[in-house]
Amino acid sequence: MSKCDLYLENYQTHYTGGQTIIGHVLVTFTSDKEVHGIVVRIKGEATTHWTETESHYNSTTKRNESRTVSYNGSHVFINHEIDLLQNGGSSRFIREGVHKYPFIYTLPADLPSTFKEHLGKIQYKIKAVVKRPMLKFNYEAESPFMVVTPVDLNRNPSLRDPATRNKEKNTYFFCCNRGSIKVQANIPKTGLSIGERLPLHISVENLSQSNIECIKCKIKKDVEFHVTSPHHRTRHDKDTIYSENYSGVGAHGENTYNETIEINNAAIITNFVNCDVIKVSYMLEITFVLSGLHTNIELGMPLSLGHIPIGVRNTTMAAPPAYNMVNTATAPPVTPPTYGFVAPPDAMPMPVPMPMAMPVPPPYNDAASGFNFGGYPTAPMAPSAPDFTTAPAKSKDDWEVLDDPTNLPTYDQAMAYPTKT
Structure with missing residues (x-):
């Protein structure tokens, strides 16, 4: 089945403002496909919402009536798109196989933390999209990620x-x-x-x-x-x-x-x-x-x-350790090229299913060396991969299965065809 998977290689429990997101998109095609682009979209937004009941005069019925009014607010912090093919939206063909497209993105320094209450929330999402021609369904993978930014009183x-x-x-x-x-x-x-x-x-x-x-x-x-x-x-x-x-x-x-x-x-x-x-x-x-x-x-x-007391200057937040879904003890090291890499069968990372519900952001407790402000264990937490759902293929040829799934094309074969004329 043709599909699109999204992986964050250095995501453990959260990111913080100013940290770099490192990841890749893994595209699996069971047949040659025409695409208009492969993009990664990163969005961070605060939204507020509630409803109120108010009275108004209905000129038709000539009576005072009640109605429900919806109130909304929004503030977008991040709305960034990364073009992995850099083909300007023009059409090109990509051979069947598994293709790996790395990407990096540095978050803005001062980002509000992930938050959720009944009147409003702050959430961050990352989404990979393989754009298909008109009348074809796109392949998509999307997941929220957590941002925890410490409050520095200094x-x-x-x-x-x-x-x-x-x-x-x-x-x-x-x-x-x-x-x-x-x-x-x-x-x-x-x-x-x-x-x-x-x-x-x-x-x-x-x-x-x-x-x-x-x-x-x-x-x-x-x-x-x-x-x-x-x-x-x-x-x-x-x-x-x-x-x-x-x-x-x-x-x-x-x-x-x-x-x-x-x-x-x-x-x-x-x-x-x-x-x-x-x-x-x-x-x-x-x-x-x-x-x-x-x-x-x-x-x-x-x-x-x-979180960071007055007078404490060691305010650098250490980046979460890289989370690599490849077993480096058994799999040979793979250096992905910048574009069109086909992952070997024994080194292909597999998605780790997790609930999509985001936990409550923990207090930041590593603001300064030797301090534990949040009451959480100072030892590194066990790494866990976020859940990246994959949109199922919709067209008929997407349901075809390769006769020999281990017979992957070479790197040169994986490179996209020239733009279709």
Whole structure:
């Protein structure tokens, strides 16, 4: 059966921005084929979507009715095509056999990480297409791949600066002043990495007749999803990723707290760099819970969470080890030419089936030598090949099988015929 297979030779668990994709397209023809081109398309895109029900006036029925409106947003980061034949789209014939076409592509440096939620997602796909003449089905192979880009807190110098918040509140019973409460909180910096401990200093001076029952400290994550069609809208997905309670302060009392904040190693911190439709922010919220009918006192300080701590400069991400689906211990080394190589039978890589569902991107834990920010094992993970589905052949001659599949043409025979006149 004629088909097209796609292989990524250095893909293990993910790529990162600035890394080079190395792969090849393996085209199998059971008979001579006319093609208009062989291309590899790489696309990275963020999309947002939701529906809302709104009321409108129907001029035909002269009634107010409800309708469902679909809101969408999109931001394309990569839309690149590699022409493997470089024939300008002109027609040429390729002999029956197995043909290998290598390709490389360097990803842009600052790419947002793979992400998926119910309101939006960031995904990357790679697709190989053998273009056939009109009325012929193309041969295609497509698969998603994962991008994990670490958040480097050193890229924003302002995150080194300390932050202080304070507030004073007067308490009343009806119209009578029952005293004031003064609170203050400060942190030495506003950039916090996974697994790092951030000192938190809180001081309370309670000169009122009311009790501060407890102090609640939380870090809240706010993911913003933006749509642009049919018009601009924004939705938020909020979550609490850190929570801690401290003891309170009685009336006419005071206290000082020296605490530490630490983000769990299992927390997922996604990099949304250069993404226009999905953004994230973090806020440290400190709530002083007052007794009785008094409103609470709240302090808030914006934070930035990341993977590479402030002051750590070893930010080079090592490329995943090359994943070669050929058993190099038994197969002879093969140096593919730049075009039209026919793979020997004993060295032909075979597809490794895997589910198409992409796992959740892991936290980046190899940002600096000796650190483990994400809570994942520091030892290299077992290599696994992504699943590359192959479109089945559709034309009649595509179902023919060679009498002797090991009788492959030579490299010279595998070269394409001249353009058909």
